[in-house]
Amino acid sequence: MPVVNGEMLGQSIKKIPALKDTTLVMLTSVGQLREAARFKEIGFSAYLVKPVRGPQWKEILSTVWGECNRG
Numbered sequence: 001m002p003v004v005n006g007e008m009l010g011q012s013i014k015k016i017p018a019l020k021d022t023t024l025v026m027l028t029s030v031g032q033l034r035e036a037a038r039f040k041e042i043g044f045s046a047y048l049v050k051p052v053r054g055p056q057w058k059e060i061l062s063t064v065w066g067e068c069n070r071g
Helices: 006-015 033-042 054-070
Strands: 024-028 044-049
Touching (some): 006 024, 006 033, 044 054
16 A cells, blocks of 8 residues: 555645646546545546546546636
8 A cells, every 4th residue: 555645645735835726637446436526625627447548538638628728
């Protein structure tokens, strides 16, 4: 088990004033619907479960890129 997981890292990044607007995408091997909601609350823009297929990458990157440009 890692010392710092993705959730902890995301929380830490969002607490740093200079990085609070950083776009984060969670990539995990275990996916549950309640997890997606929790990650959204933390500040992740997207939540993907491995393996990620080409169309999923394209959709997520388009969504995240759009959010960044609206920012």
